[in-house]
Amino acid sequence: MPKRRKRDFIIRGFSKLLKEDKLKIVAELMDNQLEAVDLMKSFWHSDQSKQKIFDEFSENTISNFYIPYGVAPNVVVNDTNYLVPMTIEESSVVAAASSSARFWSEHGGFKAKVIDTEKVGQVHFQWKGDKKKLHEVFDQMKHQFRRATTSITANMESRGGGITEFYLIDKFTEIPDYYQIKIVFDTVDSMGANFINSCLEEFALTLKDFFQTHPIFEDEERDCTIIMSILSNYTPRCLAEVYVECPYEELDGLDNELTGEEFARKFELAVKVAEIDVYRATTHNKGIFNGIDAVAIATGNDFRAIEAAGHAYASKDGKYSSLTEVELKDGRFKYTLRIPLAMGTVGGLTSLHPLAKYSLEMLGNPSARELMMIAAALGLANNFAAVRSLVTKGIQIGHMKMHLMNILNHFNTTEDEKAKAVDYFIGHKVSFSTVERFIKNLRKEA
Ligand code: MEV
Numbered sequence: 001m002p003k004r005r006k007r008d009f010i011i012r013g014f015s016k017l018l019k020e021d022k023l024k025i026v027a028e029l030m031d032n033q034l035e036a037v038d039l040m041k042s043f044w045h046s047d048q049s050k051q052k053i054f055d056e057f058s059e060n061t062i063s064n065f066y067i068p069y070g071v072a073p074n075v076v077v078n079d080t081n082y083l084v085p086m087t088i089e090e091s092s093v094v095a096a097a098s099s100s101a102r103f104w105s106e107h108g109g110f111k112a113k114v115i116d117t118e119k120v121g122q123v124h125f126q127w128k129g130d131k132k133k134l135h136e137v138f139d140q141m142k143h144q145f146r147r148a149t150t151s152i153t154a155n156m157e158s159r160g161g162g163i164t165e166f167y168l169i170d171k172f173t174e175i176p177d178y179y180q181i182k183i184v185f186d187t188v189d190s191m192g193a194n195f196i197n198s199c200l201e202e203f204a205l206t207l208k209d210f211f212q213t214h215p216i217f218e219d220e221e222r223d224c225t226i227i228m229s230i231l232s233n234y235t236p237r238c239l240a241e242v243y244v245e246c247p248y249e250e251l252d253g254l255d256n257e258l259t260g261e262e263f264a265r266k267f268e269l270a271v272k273v274a275e276i277d278v279y280r281a282t283t284h285n286k287g288i289f290n291g292i293d294a295v296a297i298a299t300g301n302d303f304r305a306i307e308a309a310g311h312a313y314a315s316k317d318g319k320y321s322s323l324t325e326v327e328l329k330d331g332r333f334k335y336t337l338r339i340p341l342a343m344g345t346v347g348g349l350t351s352l353h354p355l356a357k358y359s360l361e362m363l364g365n366p367s368a369r370e371l372m373m374i375a376a377a378l379g380l381a382n383n384f385a386a387v388r389s390l391v392t393k394g395i396q397i398g399h400m401k402m403h404l405m406n407i408l409n410h411f412n413t414t415e416d417e418k419a420k421a422v423d424y425f426i427g428h429k430v431s432f433s434t435v436e437r438f439i440k441n442l443r444k445e446a
Helices: 019-027 033-042 048-057 093-105 131-136 138-148 150-158 193-213 260-276 278-298 303-313 354-362 368-391 396-410 415-424 432-445
Strands: 069-077 080-087 111-117 119-127 162-170 178-186 224-232 238-247 324-329 332-340
Touching (some): 069 093, 080 278, 080 368, 093 278, 138 150, 138 193, 150 162, 150 193, 193 224, 260 324, 396 432
Antiparallel strands (some): 111 238, 119 224
16 A cells, blocks of 8 residues: 655655655655666666756656657648647547548648737736826836837847737726736747746836836825736637538548438537537537647647637637537538637747657648647547547447557557457457456466
8 A cells, every 4th residue: 555644744855856866755655665666767768868858847857757649640731731740648539630630631621720829918916096197108108118128029029029019907896906917929939938927027027116206106106016927828819710621422421321411410419519518518629629739748839728728718708618610501511610729839848858849840840820720620630530429430439449458458468469359359349348358268268
């Protein structure tokens, strides 16, 4: 049994210990300490300089956690055929994306565009004073904000980005004396989190100073409380749109029992359920993020930020709903995904993580806009594959087929046993118990 520690057992200075010593402390929690240390070390990179990169990404790194890195071929976006890197542990996601991408590659491909790439930051503050005066001098304040950040923005401006606009917003009805300055940024090909946050902290200092020194304010108006300065991960105007489209007849054959038109109508119904029911909408959207997160991780992007924005956007009309929509018109099936995707192709992990760099090269070193469209296409590909299975043969046949290897590995099967199992389960239903029975019988016979 693992040894749990009492709450009063505080480890001091853990982060300053050597990696080996941290590992020993962690191993004390395990039954077999030597085995635990060996296991953790077995996942260290054999090249020390590479391991150092991973050690330095984060604090208290004691090992690496492997997740498969796969590729989905034939992802045709705006007539360009991409081989898309995907990092994901769920067995069926790459297979689903690949089969969907293959199907659409023969039916016009994914048509994508970027609607906008706006990023947003906020300085939140409380101030007791004459609101009219604040609005009167806001232009001067903006000017000072820009001046205070010239050294930070110079590089971004030379790449075509920078600060786009400032808005003064008051929210007194919700919190007394509460204002925010909302700042819009263009961060070009970078995700831009550090750039935005550095600017915002500078704006906060400038704001305080502005109240202190501007002659328009009375003495009792000179103090303001900066609550916080931080970018917003809600990026409803950093938006990509992607769709697939074909006549009903081209959907013939996607199911043995449904005609193309019947399939399209059942598919539409399933998406309508996701539009009105939050339980289904959450799972429906999760299927979209299967593809998007996998691309985000493989390219060193912040998938938590992307997920947060996507789910908030799914609630933009006051009720959480599907991120996709179906249109059936004039004998054609059209399926669209619109999703905020704050992605970058320069800076951050994109150039530091050796595989993220490689992923971007595999995609032809795309701009952020291009990557947004590719990721959106993968989101739609995975979602299409999931809904297609759900309204036809069900999800478990494909899922359990892909999961078969995991179950076989659980029973420590040999290569020979695996080959026999794969053969047998082509015609039989995969479940944990059917695989267990098969392996037991095989071993009994042997
Ligand atoms: C599983 O990872 C994702 C699905 O549940 C998505 C969906 O239900 O649409 C298959």
